[in-house]
Amino acid sequence: MKQQLSWKVGGQQGEGIESTGEIFSMAMNRLGYFLYGYRHFSSRIKGGHTNNKIRVSTKRVRAVEDRLDILVAFDQETIDVNYHEMGTGGMIIADAKFKPVNPEDSQAELIIVPFTEIASGLGTSLMKNMVAIGSTCAIMDLPVAVFTGVLQETFKRKGEVVVQKNMEAIEAGYETASELLGDKRGSHKLDEADGIQRMYMIGNDAIALGAIAAGARFMAAYPITPASEIMEYLIKKLPALGGAVIQTEDEIAAATMAIGSNYAGVRALTASAGPGLSLMMESIGLSGMTEQPLVIIDTQRGGPSTGLPTKQEQSDLMQMIYGSHGDIPKIVLAPSTAEEAFYDTIDAFNLAETYQCPVIVLSDLQLSLGKQSVDPLNYAKVQIGRGKLVSDESELDELEPKQYFKRYELTEDGVSKRVLPGMKNGIHHVTGVEHDETGKPSESSLNRQMQMDKRMRKLEHVELHKAVDIDNAHHGEADVLLIGFNSTRGALEEAQQRLEADGLKVNHAHIRLMHPFPADKLLPLMENAKKVVVAEHNATGQLASLIKMNVGMAAKIHSLKKYDGTPFLPSEIELLTKELI
Amino acid sequence: MVTFKDFRNNVKPNWCPGCGDFSVQAAIQRASANVGLTPENLAVISGIGCSGRISGYINSYGFHSIHGRALPLAQGVKMGNRDLTVIASGGDGDGFAIGLGHTIHAIRRNIDMTYIVMDNQIYGLTKGQTSPRSSAGFKTKSTPKGAIEPSINPMEMALTSGATFVAQGFSSDLKELTSLIEQGLNHKGFSLINVFSPCVTYNKVNTYDWFKENLVKLSSVEGYDHSNKESAMQMLMQHDGLVTGLIYQDAEQPSYQELIDGYDEKPLSKQNLNLEEDYFNHLVKEFM
Numbered sequence: 001m002k003q004q005l006s007w008k009v010g011g012q013q014g015e016g017i018e019s020t021g022e023i024f025s026m027a028m029n030r031l032g033y034f035l036y037g038y039r040h041f042s043s044r045i046k047g048g049h050t051n052n053k054i055r056v057s058t059k060r061v062r063a064v065e066d067r068l069d070i071l072v073a074f075d076q077e078t079i080d081v082n083y084h085e086m087g088t089g090g091m092i093i094a095d096a097k098f099k100p101v102n103p104e105d106s107q108a109e110l111i112i113v114p115f116t117e118i119a120s121g122l123g124t125s126l127m128k129n130m131v132a133i134g135s136t137c138a139i140m141d142l143p144v145a146v147f148t149g150v151l152q153e154t155f156k157r158k159g160e161v162v163v164q165k166n167m168e169a170i171e172a173g174y175e176t177a178s179e180l181l182g183d184k185r186g187s188h189k190l191d192e193a194d195g196i197q198r199m200y201m202i203g204n205d206a207i208a209l210g211a212i213a214a215g216a217r218f219m220a221a222y223p224i225t226p227a228s229e230i231m232e233y234l235i236k237k238l239p240a241l242g243g244a245v246i247q248t249e250d251e252i253a254a255a256t257m258a259i260g261s262n263y264a265g266v267r268a269l270t271a272s273a274g275p276g277l278s279l280m281m282e283s284i285g286l287s288g289m290t291e292q293p294l295v296i297i298d299t300q301r302g303g304p305s306t307g308l309p310t311k312q313e314q315s316d317l318m319q320m321i322y323g324s325h326g327d328i329p330k331i332v333l334a335p336s337t338a339e340e341a342f343y344d345t346i347d348a349f350n351l352a353e354t355y356q357c358p359v360i361v362l363s364d365l366q367l368s369l370g371k372q373s374v375d376p377l378n379y380a381k382v383q384i385g386r387g388k389l390v391s392d393e394s395e396l397d398e399l400e401p402k403q404y405f406k407r408y409e410l411t412e413d414g415v416s417k418r419v420l421p422g423m424k425n426g427i428h429h430v431t432g433v434e435h436d437e438t439g440k441p442s443e444s445s446l447n448r449q450m451q452m453d454k455r456m457r458k459l460e461h462v463e464l465h466k467a468v469d470i471d472n473a474h475h476g477e478a479d480v481l482l483i484g485f486n487s488t489r490g491a492l493e494e495a496q497q498r499l500e501a502d503g504l505k506v507n508h509a510h511i512r513l514m515h516p517f518p519a520d521k522l523l524p525l526m527e528n529a530k531k532v533v534v535a536e537h538n539a540t541g542q543l544a545s546l547i548k549m550n551v552g553m554a555a556k557i558h559s560l561k562k563y564d565g566t567p568f569l570p571s572e573i574e575l576l577t578k579e580l581i
Numbered sequence: 582m583v584t585f586k587d588f589r590n591n592v593k594p595n596w597c598p599g600c601g602d603f604s605v606q607a608a609i610q611r612a613s614a615n616v617g618l619t620p621e622n623l624a625v626i627s628g629i630g631c632s633g634r635i636s637g638y639i640n641s642y643g644f645h646s647i648h649g650r651a652l653p654l655a656q657g658v659k660m661g662n663r664d665l666t667v668i669a670s671g672g673d674g675d676g677f678a679i680g681l682g683h684t685i686h687a688i689r690r691n692i693d694m695t696y697i698v699m700d701n702q703i704y705g706l707t708k709g710q711t712s713p714r715s716s717a718g719f720k721t722k723s724t725p726k727g728a729i730e731p732s733i734n735p736m737e738m739a740l741t742s743g744a745t746f747v748a749q750g751f752s753s754d755l756k757e758l759t760s761l762i763e764q765g766l767n768h769k770g771f772s773l774i775n776v777f778s779p780c781v782t783y784n785k786v787n788t789y790d791w792f793k794e795n796l797v798k799l800s801s802v803e804g805y806d807h808s809n810k811e812s813a814m815q816m817l818m819q820h821d822g823l824v825t826g827l828i829y830q831d832a833e834q835p836s837y838q839e840l841i842d843g844y845d846e847k848p849l850s851k852q853n854l855n856l857e858e859d860y861f862n863h864l865v866k867e868f869m
Contacts, residue, residue, distance in 0.1 A: 029869075199868035209864060215854025218660055220653075237864070239843020242852060244660060249686040253653035256646065260626070260657025263644060265850030268661065286647050374868075379861050384854050402591045402640065420850060421642040421658070421665055424621045429637050431645035440592060440637060441645075 001191045003058045006065040007136065009129075010051035010082060011074030013042060019154075020072070020129040021052030024136065026150045028056050029200040029373060032193035036490065037371035038064045038567065043225070043309045049077050054371075058191050062337060062372065062490025066571040069188055070139055071108070072132045074115070076100060083108055091188065093135045093177065095128060111135075111180055118172050127169040134173020141186030144170050199338075199374040203367035203487075206338040206374065207297055208233035210345030211269055213382045216295070217243030218268040220257035222250055222276060225309045226365045227299040230271040251276035255283035255296065262293045263430065265389075265420040267349050271297035274316050275306065281324045284358045286432045288328025291408065291416070291455065293352035297345070297361045299368040300486070302565050311565030312365045314486055315538035317546070320360050321515045327452065329355065329459045332515040334362040336469070336489035338374045340512065341367065346382055347464065354387035355458045356418060362514060364537065366567045367487035389418045396425040404428040404438035410450055414457030459516050467513035468521040472496060478507040480577060481529035483522075485511045485543060487567065488535055494570035499577060511543070519550040526553050533577050535560040535568060585614040588623075590640040596631055601752030601778030601789075602699050606638050608755055609668065609697065612762035613641070618666050626655035628671030628680065631706045632699035632778070635670050649680030652687045652696060659694050662848040663838055666766060667694040673714040674704055677733050681713070684735075688742040688771055693836040695765040695772045698735070701780035702787050709783040719786060734822050739773050740814055745831040746772035747813070749824060751796055752779060753789055757825060764827060770836040777825075792823075799826030808832075 009020045018039070025035050036055045042048040055065045068085035071078070073094040083092065083106045090108030094100035095115040102110035113135050115128040137144050147170055155162045178185050201209075208230045211219070217238065221231040235245045248254045254270040261268035272280065277298050287294035300316045302308025320332050331351050335341040345361055352359040390396060396419065399405060407428040409416040416437075419426030429439035434451060436442040472493060473481070480499065484492045489510050499506045509525050511518070526532055526547075534544040534557060541559035548554045558580050562568055588610035596602050613623055623641035627633040629648035636643030642665075646654045655669035669687075676684050676698045687696065703721065704710040710723035714735070718727040739747045746768040750758035758776060765772030777792050797820050799805050805826075806812055813829040838844055845852065 197869050199865060201868045205868065212864070213856055213861060215852075215856075217849045217852055217854075218657075220657065241856075242843060242845030242847070243849060244841050244844045246656075246660065246690075248653065249682050252650060253683055253686070256650040256653040257657035257660070259646075260644075260654040260659075261661035261849070262657075263654075264624075264658045264661025264665065264848075266661040266852075267854065268657065282647055283650070290644075376865055376869075379858050382856075382861070402589070404590075420662075421624045422621055422662060422850075424619075427621055427640065427642060429643045429645070431637065432647060433645065439643075441634075 001189055003191055004056060004061065005069040005188050005190060006053060006055045006067060007070045007072070008051050008053040008068055008082060009072040009132065010049065010078030013044060013048045013050040014046035015074060016126070016129050017050050017052055017074070020132065021054055023147065023150055023154060024133055025054045025200065025371065027146045029198065030149065031146060032195040032197070033057060033190070034060045034373045035200060035371065036061045036063065036373070038366070039369055041310050049081055051078065051082065056190065058193055060373070063494055063570055064567055066569045070136060072136065073100060074128070079103065089187065091139050091184070093132065093139070109184070111177065113173065113177050113180060115173070118176060119169055122169050122172065123165055127166055130166045130169035131173035134170035135177035137170070137174045138177035138181055138185050139188050141189040144174050199376060200371060201338050201374055202229060202369050202371050203338045203341045203363055204229035204299065204369065205233060206341040207271070207345045207361065207363065209377070210342040211349070212237055212241070213342070214267060214346040214349040215384055216267040216269050216349060217241060218258070218261045218266045219245045219270065220248050220254040220261070220268070221245070221270050222248050222254050222272065224273045224276050226301055226368045227271045227273050227297060230297060251279040252283065255280040255294070256286070259283060259287050259292050259294050263421070269295040269297065271299065273299050273301045274303045277316060277319065277323070284330070285324035285326055285328055287358040288324065288330055288455070289326070289432045290430045291356040292430070293356055294358040295348045295352050295361065296358065297363065300362065300364040308565045312567045313537045313563060313565070314364050315542065315563070316362070317514065317538070317542040320362055327456065329357045329455050330515060331355065331357065331359040331459065331462060332362055333359065333464070334485045334512055334514050335367065336486055336510050336512065338367070338372050339377070342377055343381065344512070350383070350385045351462070353389060354385060354415070355462070356387065356415060357458065362486065364486040370487065387418070388415050390423070390426065393423045393425070396423060399425045399427065404440065406437040407439050408435060408437045408451060408454070410437060410454050414454045462513070462516055464513045467518035469510040469512055470525065472508035473525055475505045475507050476528060478505045478529045479531065480504060480506045480581065481525055481532045482506060482508045482535065482573070482577070483511065483532060483543070483547070484535045485514065488537070491568040491570045491573055492535060495573035495577065498570065498574045517546060517550040522547065522551050526551055530556070531581060532557045533560055533580060534558070535573055537562050537568070539563045583614055583617070583619055585610040587620055588613050588640050590638065592638055594638050595634060597782050599781040600631070601701060601776070601780070602632055602635065604752035604755050604758060605697060605699050605776055605778055606635055608758040608762050609639060611759045612766060615759070615763050616766045622664070623666050623668065624658050626651050626658060626667065626669045628675035630672040630674055632670065632672035633675065649675050649678070650683065651675060652680060652683040655694055656687060656690065656692050659692050660849070662850040664848050668697060669694060670697040670699065673698060673700040673702060673712050677713045677735055685738070685742045688739055688744045688773060691745055691770045691834065691837050693770055693838055695762065695774065697762065698775045699778040700775050701778050701784055703780050703784040705780045705783050716786070734817065735775050736822055736828055737814060737817050740810055740829060744773055744829065745770040745834045747829040748772070748774045748827045750774060750776045751792055751825050752776060753793065754825065757798070761827060768830065768832070770834060795823045797824045799824055799828065
């Protein structure tokens, strides 16, 4: 009995590969297994190789596994592209229709099942995916009944007959594969799971749910991979809450519309990826200069320019921190799991209102689109803080005739009282031009300095629970300190465990507050490490540079950079770290 | 009783003496009082340029935004608090060059708000370059041998983009301009008002006198029907866009706010931010 396995289904885009993976993983999730998914897909609608790799485990997993145990292939390309991941004991189950060939140097065993033929015999070749799932059940010795509930929900709108037919296809796949497998039947049987019900979601779902929980009621956005799911979820859910989503003409409109709505007093957001964020830079400056709250989600993908739109990368980091001309206060958060993405999105709205500045929630493609198991989210942990927003108009003193409210009053912490349009005694002006305390344009040198200092002062004391996650830093003195951000967390954790098993003392720190940079939290860990290894998905070592700038110790910092579009595997971090030592 | 004086503040505009924008400022103040607004319930969102300064010259909530982006920001304000009256304003560079995309989409979207363009057919604040509204042959610092691109016809463009309210005014005719802004504010949808607002410093061709000679007042055209899009288009083409008055209005088309699914009658800015625990748990369960 195994504790974990990795299963992959592959074929041509538009062939139902995604839904096959979805049905398989939903059933595994309901049995209580921990899952972590990875989608390989291309920037096109139909055609081109696509696959969905799902890791199923009795313990929590947060990374794509190095190896592959079961490969479901709907074409030869799937075998040719993926068999390298498989070792001895690996099983390729392939549709007889394309006359599959097992490559000469393949260590895996090829089982040929007539997926299409069986499905056609039962009514329609479309059900070949279900035959494949049935065949998987035979390898894993899973009772096919675990799929009944999922099928009922998936096909309920198509009627009971369709549900029944698909169930028959799974059963037929199970029986045929069982015969063909012989004594290999059940060779990948998993130990029983804990049976606890967990959420199974992509990071974008968690971000969108976080936005709703935080009280966001307006979103303006422009479609882009890999951010669109956030908008699509909110379009489904906000109408029931009285809110609205506008699909704008471009990302500039999205960001400025979100600013306008925040100015009116709504918690509003936009979400995009690198190209969209590049267009939003001027708006981000406006938000910083005019002290209007603004929450932006950046789901990083391969850059530069159009880059690799459907692939993993973390190369927006510097732009998110330093982008927009001039100096503004800005906060950048980087969750590493779907669970953190939920809580950080809520924090983002609180921080944006507390500090009256733009807050960027940085995600990456693997976090945004990789589906993962999440423990049920905690309602009691959802707290809303709106900072110095004047909620009751009667608190305001009466304005002298023709006088404006001091919306930009100089205060010790730099944060001024915020009033909303509609308040009689709150009238003031807002401008991206340098302005005085009432918002009127001013070019006075003294005023300029005081207002700039006031704005920058706001972020001197940003506190975030776990600005640096050091749960995996147990050693007082370490041989190696591994550092990363966003979705590389799982790969770093597993690499750490393997390196420790080899006798090394390894600490792992995952940075969650990218800006203002929590140098003080990182400093002691770095001082007490012989070597610091920074793993990140970009070509220039952006996080390593940030650490050198903010903490120093350049001599002991080593960069592990990966920018081929695929997420780090634990083995890659393990091996590269060993090479450095 | 609120009067136009309540919409005046104590800021002295930095416009050149004789600038057409003074009349636009006065017309907005008068129209706002005439339709019964109060300063705190009016939000004036402006772009960048001489005209963009207008949000700071009216006693109301004002937001001087980004060049070309007044419209999306203003739409965000209206979506955030539908009880506010929202006026977006800016110049022809703002609305017909850098922000043209937003202009067309704001027209299509038809959110209930008013957009006033101060059209002087020149870039004034940057000291005299060509604008998309400059006539062919117009000499400027950036077109020393005369503009070779044809001018944009904003009113015709608005009609073909699905506008529900299209009007044009002239800075010299404060009475008509005030009335047009009033009608725009009362229109349930997006109202576009283009105003010939001469730049006395850099545009020596399209002057007050030039407009007085060339403009046709629709109110003096017998039988003109502003509910007929076809005749509106004909009138514009016949006079090369040089008409003032209410050109076209579709008073039947519901605004965006009335059409969007689920959008609450109560302003979003006044909603309770907290989700009910039961509803939260329901959302969580959907992922299980």
